[in-house]
Amino acid sequence: MTLQIGSNEDCFSVLRFAGPSFADMRTISLRKCLIAGCFVLVLVIFRMSLLDSLNSWRAIAMSMDISKGDSVSREMFEQMYQLYDIRDVDCAGLFSQKNGSLDNALSKSKSAEWKGFRFHEDFYLKKTKHCGNFQRERGYIMTSLTKLEDEFPLAYSLVVFKDIEMVERLLRAVYRPQNVYCIHVDVKAKTEFFEAMTSIASCFPNVYMSPTRISVVWGKFSVLEPELVCMEELMKRSSRWKYFINLTGQEFPLKTNRELVEILTSFKGANDVEGVRREANKVRFINKPSDLDVVPTKGAVHVVVNREFVDYVLHDPVSKKLQDWLRTVDVPDETLFSTLNHNPQLGIRGSFIGLDDVERMMPRKPWVNRYKSWLGAPCAGRRIRTVCILSTGDLPRMHASPNFFANKFYLHEDRVAIGCLEQRLFNNTRDLHLGRTRVNTAFYEESIFVRNRLIK
Ligand SMILES: *[C@@H]1O[C@H](CO)[C@@H](O)[C@H](O)[C@H]1NC(C)=O
Ligand SMILES: *[C@@H]1O[C@H](CO)[C@@H](O)[C@H](O)[C@H]1NC(C)=O
Numbered sequence: 001m002t003l004q005i006g007s008n009e010d011c012f013s014v015l016r017f018a019g020p021s022f023a024d025m026r027t028i029s030l031r032k033c034l035i036a037g038c039f040v041l042v043l044v045i046f047r048m049s050l051l052d053s054l055n056s057w058r059a060i061a062m063s064m065d066i067s068k069g070d071s072v073s074r075e076m077f078e079q080m081y082q083l084y085d086i087r088d089v090d091c092a093g094l095f096s097q098k099n100g101s102l103d104n105a106l107s108k109s110k111s112a113e114w115k116g117f118r119f120h121e122d123f124y125l126k127k128t129k130h131c132g133n134f135q136r137e138r139g140y141i142m143t144s145l146t147k148l149e150d151e152f153p154l155a156y157s158l159v160v161f162k163d164i165e166m167v168e169r170l171l172r173a174v175y176r177p178q179n180v181y182c183i184h185v186d187v188k189a190k191t192e193f194f195e196a197m198t199s200i201a202s203c204f205p206n207v208y209m210s211p212t213r214i215s216v217v218w219g220k221f222s223v224l225e226p227e228l229v230c231m232e233e234l235m236k237r238s239s240r241w242k243y244f245i246n247l248t249g250q251e252f253p254l255k256t257n258r259e260l261v262e263i264l265t266s267f268k269g270a271n272d273v274e275g276v277r278r279e280a281n282k283v284r285f286i287n288k289p290s291d292l293d294v295v296p297t298k299g300a301v302h303v304v305v306n307r308e309f310v311d312y313v314l315h316d317p318v319s320k321k322l323q324d325w326l327r328t329v330d331v332p333d334e335t336l337f338s339t340l341n342h343n344p345q346l347g348i349r350g351s352f353i354g355l356d357d358v359e360r361m362m363p364r365k366p367w368v369n370r371y372k373s374w375l376g377a378p379c380a381g382r383r384i385r386t387v388c389i390l391s392t393g394d395l396p397r398m399h400a401s402p403n404f405f406a407n408k409f410y411l412h413e414d415r416v417a418i419g420c421l422e423q424r425l426f427n428n429t430r431d432l433h434l435g436r437t438r439v440n441t442a443f444y445e446e447s448i449f450v451r452n453r454l455i456k
């Protein structure tokens with residue numbers, strides 16, 4: 001972790017940097033604060049040596065926590081909540097658009113204190129030397145929480161190349177011991193990044209590094225290769241998982257594991273893959289081999305598909321032939337999954353029946369796995385090319401959305417957005433577990449891709 005003691009930061013924020021245990025220093029007067037400022041350096045140095053004993057204290061405090069045993073009590077959740085409590089930011093107010101909460105949060109996230117803070121690779125390399133402590137301190141949930149979740153494991157691929165802290169926070173958010181994870185780090189990524197990632201993965205028996213590394217070039221077949229390698233790995237590592245979800249390192253879940261499990265159960269095998277045929281760029285498809293009996297379909301790169309679907313992708317001759325052709329086509333990653341999912345004559349479980357009919361009725365077939373704001377949709381911050389970089393002002397929309405994950409975030413530009421999404425996710429996990437709320441799957445059960453799925 002970096003400690004930035006710049007001249008333009010206010011006294012309090014410097015003090016707060018000295019650590020969470022000094023969080024309430026803001027209640028002292030400015031004069032006292034300035035005096036205390038003289039001791040900041042001493043404090044910081046003291047804290048560094050204190051850090052380890054502090055951590056072991058925390059480790060003891062939390063060894064009775066969520067990471068042990070099956071029954072997780074309200075007290076354990078209360079203790080763990082401390083990890084997600086953000087000083088001076090009213091996350092609940094942000095989600096419900098409470099007057100003043102956005103202005104307050106924005107001034108916070110623009111402050112040097114927030115912007116300068118970051119966990120770097122060396123932090124993770126050091127912390128993961130002691131896996132038990134790492135899991136506890138970072139608040140990993142080391143139990144499946146419910147039988148329901150235990151019996152419905154998920155498989156994730158994470159295709160990442162930078163920003164270790166964001167990736168680790170994403171992993172923490174989706175981590176459960178019954179799931180499996182495959183992480184692909186681009187060949188072009190920095191060595192430190194790869195090493196830190198490997199070290200984090202080594203702390204969890206169900207997090208695997210991709211067995212081969214690829215240099216991914218946008219718009220080329222190499223975009224698909226990490227996914228295929230990870231799918232193979234995930235199939236090999238566990239025969240239990242029910243659905244596959246692929247993530248990049250710049251997204252964050254809007255639904256808890258429990259919610260995903262209940263929603264995906266209500267899918268009854270349906271796959272959620274975007275499909276666009278009428279408006280697809282058909283120039284890409286003119287060279288399709290005549291013996292390849294599929295209608296090419298375009299779709300977003302984010303998919304949620306069942307296990308049989310993944311098996312088909314990896315092992316069926318039609319899929320192989322499709323992949324061979326796609327090696328010669330632009331942006332093949334937008335075509336492979338979407339084509340397989342919208343050609344029901346292939347007989348793939350959960351694929352979509354009647355895309356052409358649907359496109360005659362509505363502009364686009366709906367899909368739910370991603371919240372992503374393209375041009376034309378609201379965006380509180382800036383866009384890169386046409387995609388919105390989601391920030392604090394977008395939180396109410398993400399909160400109201402039925403989507404599974406939101407894409408995309410730059411943690412170094414807005415730490416409040418991710419911090420509040422984490423708090424919300426934690427609260428939802430807690431409240432579902434303690435029976436304070438329930439998952440309502442009606443919206444999903446009635447969705448067009450569940451009703452029009454191929455049943456096998
Ligand atoms: C989460 O729960 C805590 C109470 O434990 C509450 O203070 C906080 O506002 C909640 N946050 C959100 C985002 O709902
Ligand atoms: C929000 O607060 C501002 C002042 O901070 C006030 O002018 C405005 O009327 C308030 N709006 C609502 C809806 O309460």
Ligand SMILES: *[C@@H]1O[C@H](CO)[C@@H](O)[C@H](O)[C@H]1NC(C)=O
Nearest residue numbers: 227246247248301302333337
């Ligand atoms: C998800 O997997 C599909 C199919 O392999 C691929 O086209 C896409 O690029 C992947 N998306 C992400 C976000 O990695």
